Amino acid sequence: MNLAIKAVGIRKSFGNHEVLKGLDLEVAYGEVLCILGPSGSGKSTFLRCINHLETPNGGYVWVDGAIMGYELSRGALQELPIKKLRAQQSQLGMVFQHFNLFAHRTVLGNVIEGPMVVRGLSRAKAEAHAMDLLEQVGMAGKASSYPSQLSGGQKQRVAIARSLAMEPRVMLFDEPTSALDPELVGEVLEVMRNLARGGTTMIVVTHEIGFAREVADRVVVMIDGEIRETGAPGQVLSNPADPRVRSFLSRVLA
Numbered sequence: 418m419n420l421a422i423k424a425v426g427i428r429k430s431f432g433n434h435e436v437l438k439g440l441d442l443e444v445a446y447g448e449v450l451c452i453l454g455p456s457g458s459g460k461s462t463f464l465r466c467i468n469h470l471e472t473p474n475g476g477y478v479w480v481d482g483a484i485m486g487y488e489l490s491r492g493a494l495q496e497l498p499i500k501k502l503r504a505q506q507s508q509l510g511m512v513f514q515h516f517n518l519f520a521h522r523t524v525l526g527n528v529i530e531g532p533m534v535v536r537g538l539s540r541a542k543a544e545a546h547a548m549d550l551l552e553q554v555g556m557a558g559k560a561s562s563y564p565s566q567l568s569g570g571q572k573q574r575v576a577i578a579r580s581l582a583m584e585p586r587v588m589l590f591d592e593p594t595s596a597l598d599p600e601l602v603g604e605v606l607e608v609m610r611n612l613a614r615g616g617t618t619m620i621v622v623t624h625e626i627g628f629a630r631e632v633a634d635r636v637v638v639m640i641d642g643e644i645r646e647t648g649a650p651g652q653v654l655s656n657p658a659d660p661r662v663r664s665f666l667s668r669v670l671a
């Protein structure tokens with residue numbers, strides 16, 4: 418069986434600033450991987466390179482065995498035209514720190530938009546599926562509300578349902594709780610915990626060490642554009658081998 422994600426030698430620079438210094442990562446289907454690390458270590462950039470929201474300057478990413486951003490044409494790799502790239506990207510659900518909901522659409526309208534436009538589902542099918550997903554994230558009762566009528570935690574739960582509606586192979590979360598008031602963090606983590614229990618493949622960039630300890634199958638710690646440590650949460654979080662990882666964790670766990 419293919420890996421869900423395989424990334425090899427991912428490099429990314431902005432001007433002279435080398436943000437990612439050749440990262441390798443493999444994620445199996447059903448796995449939950451949490452990426453931790455200090456602010457500015459390149460976690461978000463890595464996630465954005467995985468789904469080609471940023472084009473890496475070096476290295477390749479495979480999603481279910483297909484190389485992201487390229488196709489083989491006459492024996493050579495050619496960059497994908499934008500339409501094909503968008504189709505590939507839709508295999509990766511992305512949940513951002515800021516929810517990016519359409520303000521002028523209802524909750525239901527937000528969730529059915531992608532499946533109707535991109536997957537070509539009928540309104541009735543898209544609506545039935547969306548209501549199931551809204552039920553799953555505890556938001557079915559707000560289907561006809563507008564985003565401005567929701568709390569941050571509720572908006573993020575809708576954003577998660579909207580990503581799931583595209584039936585992605587992998588869900589990517591980029592600090593999904595860091596813009597939330599502390600009392601709203603728990604409800605979003607609970608939805609993510611349930612997804613993980615249900616077997617969803619997930620890569621989660623997070624500062625929530627407790628969530629990583631409890632839910633992750635594997636934890637990766639990035640420092641200064643490199644993966645410095647990877648392993649089971651118990652081992653990485655309690656007994657890291659790398660001194661810089663030890664120092665980062667002792668700061669955040671203090």
Ligand SMILES: Nc1ncnc2c1ncn2[C@@H]1O[C@H](COP(=O)(O)OP(=O)(O)OP(=O)(O)O)[C@@H](O)[C@H]1O
Nearest residue numbers: 431434436454455456457458459460461462463592
């Ligand atoms: N589009 C961009 N243009 C220029 N520099 C960028 C861009 N995106 C990210 N960077 C820089 O890359 C570095 C890594 O940023 P990134 O957001 O990936 O870090 P992070 O580990 O996710 O940080 P945080 O935990 O604070 O979100 C930072 O120095 C940032 O300023």
